[in-house]
Amino acid sequence: MATRRLGAKKLRVLPGFRLTLGFTLFYLGLIVLIPLSAVFVKSSELSWAQFSHTVFSPQALAAYRLSFGASFFAAVVNAIFGLIVAWVLVRYNFLGKKLVDALVDLPFALPTAVAGITLATLYAPNGWIGQLFAPLGIKIAYTQLGIFVALTFIGLPFIVRTVQPVLEDFDPELEDAAASLGANRWQIFWRVIFPTLTPALLTGFALAFARALGEYGSVVFISSNIPMKTQIVPLLIMNELDGFQYAKATALAVVMLVVSFLLLLAVNVLQWWSNRYNTNNLA
Amino acid sequence: MTQKINTPNRMSEPPSVRLLLIGIALAFIALFLVLPLVSVFAEGLKQGLGFYFQSLRDPLTLSAIKLTLIAAGISVPLNCIFGVCAAWCIAKFDFRGKNILLTLIDLPFSISPVISGLIYVLVFGAQGWFGSWFFDHNIKIIFAVPGIVLATIFVTFPFVARELIPLMQAQGRTEEEAARVLGASGWQTFWRVTIPNIKWGLIYGVILCNARAMGEFGAVSVVSGHIQGQTNTIPLHVQILYESNNFAGAFAVASLLTFLALVTLVLKTWVEYKNTALRGTAFTPVPIGKRAV
Numbered sequence: 016m017a018t019r020r021l022g023a024k025k026l027r028v029l030p031g032f033r034l035t036l037g038f039t040l041f042y043l044g045l046i047v048l049i050p051l052s053a054v055f056v057k058s059s060e061l062s063w064a065q066f067s068h069t070v071f072s073p074q075a076l077a078a079y080r081l082s083f084g085a086s087f088f089a090a091v092v093n094a095i096f097g098l099i100v101a102w103v104l105v106r107y108n109f110l111g112k113k114l115v116d117a118l119v120d121l122p123f124a125l126p127t128a129v130a131g132i133t134l135a136t137l138y139a140p141n142g143w144i145g146q147l148f149a150p151l152g153i154k155i156a157y158t159q160l161g162i163f164v165a166l167t168f169i170g171l172p173f174i175v176r177t178v179q180p181v182l183e184d185f186d187p188e189l190e191d192a193a194a195s196l197g198a199n200r201w202q203i204f205w206r207v208i209f210p211t212l213t214p215a216l217l218t219g220f221a222l223a224f225a226r227a228l229g230e231y232g233s234v235v236f237i238s239s240n241i242p243m244k245t246q247i248v249p250l251l252i253m254n255e256l257d258g259f260q261y262a263k264a265t266a267l268a269v270v271m272l273v274v275s276f277l278l279l280l281a282v283n284v285l286q287w288w289s290n291r292y293n294t295n296n297l298a
Numbered sequence: 299m300t301q302k303i304n305t306p307n308r309m310s311e312p313p314s315v316r317l318l319l320i321g322i323a324l325a326f327i328a329l330f331l332v333l334p335l336v337s338v339f340a341e342g343l344k345q346g347l348g349f350y351f352q353s354l355r356d357p358l359t360l361s362a363i364k365l366t367l368i369a370a371g372i373s374v375p376l377n378c379i380f381g382v383c384a385a386w387c388i389a390k391f392d393f394r395g396k397n398i399l400l401t402l403i404d405l406p407f408s409i410s411p412v413i414s415g416l417i418y419v420l421v422f423g424a425q426g427w428f429g430s431w432f433f434d435h436n437i438k439i440i441f442a443v444p445g446i447v448l449a450t451i452f453v454t455f456p457f458v459a460r461e462l463i464p465l466m467q468a469q470g471r472t473e474e475e476a477a478r479v480l481g482a483s484g485w486q487t488f489w490r491v492t493i494p495n496i497k498w499g500l501i502y503g504v505i506l507c508n509a510r511a512m513g514e515f516g517a518v519s520v521v522s523g524h525i526q527g528q529t530n531t532i533p534l535h536v537q538i539l540y541e542s543n544n545f546a547g548a549f550a551v552a553s554l555l556t557f558l559a560l561v562t563l564v565l566k567t568w569v570e571y572k573n574t575a576l577r578g579t580a581f582t583p584v585p586i587g588k589r590a591v
Contacts, residue, residue, distance in 0.1 A: 028475045030484035035387040039399070042380045046451055047405055050417035053427060057420050096326045103323040107316055115324070117567045121331050124559040124566075126513025127411075128533035129552040132540045133334040136341060136549075143337060144329075168330055200311055229410025231516035232533070236540065249412040249516070256416065256520060265420065268413045275408045279401075 054272060057265045069266040074242050075251065079270075081159060082247040086227035089166035090220050097174025098216065104175070105182040119175050122168055127232025134165050135236040157239040162247060165233040170223030177219035181212055181289070214289030218282055225278040229271065338556045342549035353539075353550035361527045362535035362551075365443065369518075369531060370511040373451040377507055378500070381458025385496075386488075389466035390474065400463070406455045414452050415520025418445055441523030446531065449517040454510045458503035465499040466492075498573035505569065509562040513555055 058066065069075065103109075104116055122130065138145045138155040145155055155161050185208065193203045231249040238245045240254070248271055255264035311319075343350055353359060384403060388396060406414065421427050422439040432439055439445045473495065477487040493500075515533040522529040526538065532555055539548035 028478050029390050029471060029487070030478075031488075032387055032391045035383040036391075036393070039380065039384040039387055042376075042383075043399075043402060046448075046455055047402065050421050050452070051405070051409075053417055053420040054413070096322070099319055100323045100326065103320050107320055109320050113567075115327055117563050118327060118331050120563060120566065121335065121559065124509050124513075124562045125334075126515060126533050126555045126559070128515040128536050129338065129513075129555050129559075130334065131515075132536065132548055132552060133338050133341075136545070137334060137337055143333065168334070171330055225408060229408075229413070231410065231412050231519075236537075249410050252410075252412050252416065253520070256412075256419070261419065261423070261425065264416055268410075268416055271410055271413060275410070279404075279408045283401075 051272075054265055054268050057262070058269045061262055061266060065262070066266050069263045070270055074246070075248075075267060077243040078246050078248045078251045081162070081245070082228055082249075085159060085162045085166050085247065086224050089163055089170050089227050090224040092167050093170045093174050093223050094216060094220050097171065097219065098178055098212070101175045101178040101182055105179060119172050122171050127169070127230070128236075130168060130233040131165065131236035134168060134233065135161070138164060138237065156237050157245065159245055161237040162234055162245060165237050166227040166230060169230050169233050170227050173223040173226065174216065174219035177215045177222065178212055181215040185211060214285055218285045218289060221278055221282050221285060225275060225282070228274065228278075335556065338549055338553050341545060342553040343546075344549075345546040349546055350550045350553075353544075353547040354554065356547075358526050358530070359532075359535060359551055362530045362532045363554075365446065365529070366512050366531045366533075368443070369447050369450040370508055372447050373454050373511050374504060374507050376451060377454050378458050378504060380455070381460075381462050381503060382496075382500070384459045385462035385466045386492075388463050389469075390471045403456050403459050403463075406452055411453060411514065411516025412520060414517035415449050418448050418452070418521055422448075440521050441525075442529060445521035446518050446529060449521045450511050450514055453514050453517050454507045457507035457510065458500065461499045461503035461506070462496055465496055469495055498569055502566070502569045502573075505562055505565050509559065512558055 061069075100115075100119065104112065104119075135156050136142050138161055140146065140149045140154065140156070142156070148155055153160075155164060189207055190203055193207045198206065229249060230247075231253065234247060235250060235253075238247065238250060240246055240250050242251075246254070248267065252264050252267050252271070255261075255267065342353075384399075387393075388399065419426065419440055421429075422432060422445065423429050424433065424440070426440075429440075437444075439448070473491050474487050477491045478484075482490065512531075513533060514531075515537075518531055519534060519537070522531070522534055524530065524534060524538065526535075530538065532551060536548050536552045536555070539545075539551060
């Protein structure tokens, strides 16, 4: 009780609580919450039959499958290579290491439209990379493979940036202990280091996956946007919007929003798990 | 044998494995990052320097640059003020529902750009909530400049706040309290104690916020009417040039944005060098409240 009183008094030493909290809530409501609620209100105007007709149409189902599939494989590839990049950046020294470290964030800094036209040009049948695959009969741009390439590009930094700090904080004494007990290098990695990295790796995976699900700009140029074949969900929503089919676009947006909120929740749980993991290590 | 156990070698991967891993990492980075970067400039210069600069000096390009500067010029300061306010009340005071507030601030990050544009169409569009009111008063928001500004504010909403909140939480409130007890006014405390403490975090947030504001494509694409010379930002102009098969022109304009991205990375690295506490938090949307400080 006494501490509570003290806390209440403390609150008054610094000014501006009402002003800043008031402005924060006002701005949050105006910019984020009211517009976002419009999606749910608008979709509630649809009957269930109308809603499910849009949301479970064959075209929508194909788009979900492609969005989830391409995002999943892109995140898997990033998990493998991102882990290697993070490992190399933390553990080894080589020429240009700082440059590589700074460059990892490029997919975040580069506008998605630029990434989109660049990847589409590179992987087109006459592009620098595309022409290497064309003789083998493999088309990359304007196919599902191209969408996968774009989503891999966009998700690249997530794994590196979530794994890197955990690897930096890793206590080398644990490795020494394992080595002195006779474990070989491979066993140390799998049994000692990898379990510590798992929460961060999964967090990065979930973030990359979530980002890929919503991605539009880098995919729109490299995808031929053919319904049932190379149309991911954001492209489908854009198509409906271009045809002024706002109700349909909104219904699909609700599905996407629910999926993103679930992923956000998953990331929160993973972060909680990883923080607990780290405090356990310290104790 | 015993000597080996007594002095375990921490970096004990054999050199061949080390080289292999470095090789894989560098090949991956080269394929996915360096090659696209080089190709932007190569494609932009394909028809010569003359054409390159001509594309940049085109009146439609210039008007796109102007609109991008307007959108960033409005959204970055507003989100900056919001970021400071949010960080002040969250870091310096205790109240209920703080975690919910933190999650809500992060929300725009987890929403697809297409949906970010769509929500403003639903509110301000012709058939939207306030659409008819604005129509009656002859104010155009969707398919006009205000819609572009609003969408840009939305997608860059969390950037400054999410840099400042963990920073100010880590710094605590004792310094400000000491200033107040010694007789400083609220504003004096803020300008002389808080601002110098959060300076680098603020600059960092502004750099990231600006990069996204100038480069946003999906959300702006939904609310822009794609009217050349009027509602085209630089990324939208790139799209129009590319789709009209003016590839060299599209890449010339895209090289401007690429240059901006490179400047952003350099500035970001510089700020991280000045303030090591900020390292690694860039762009990665790990929830604010859950981030290890």
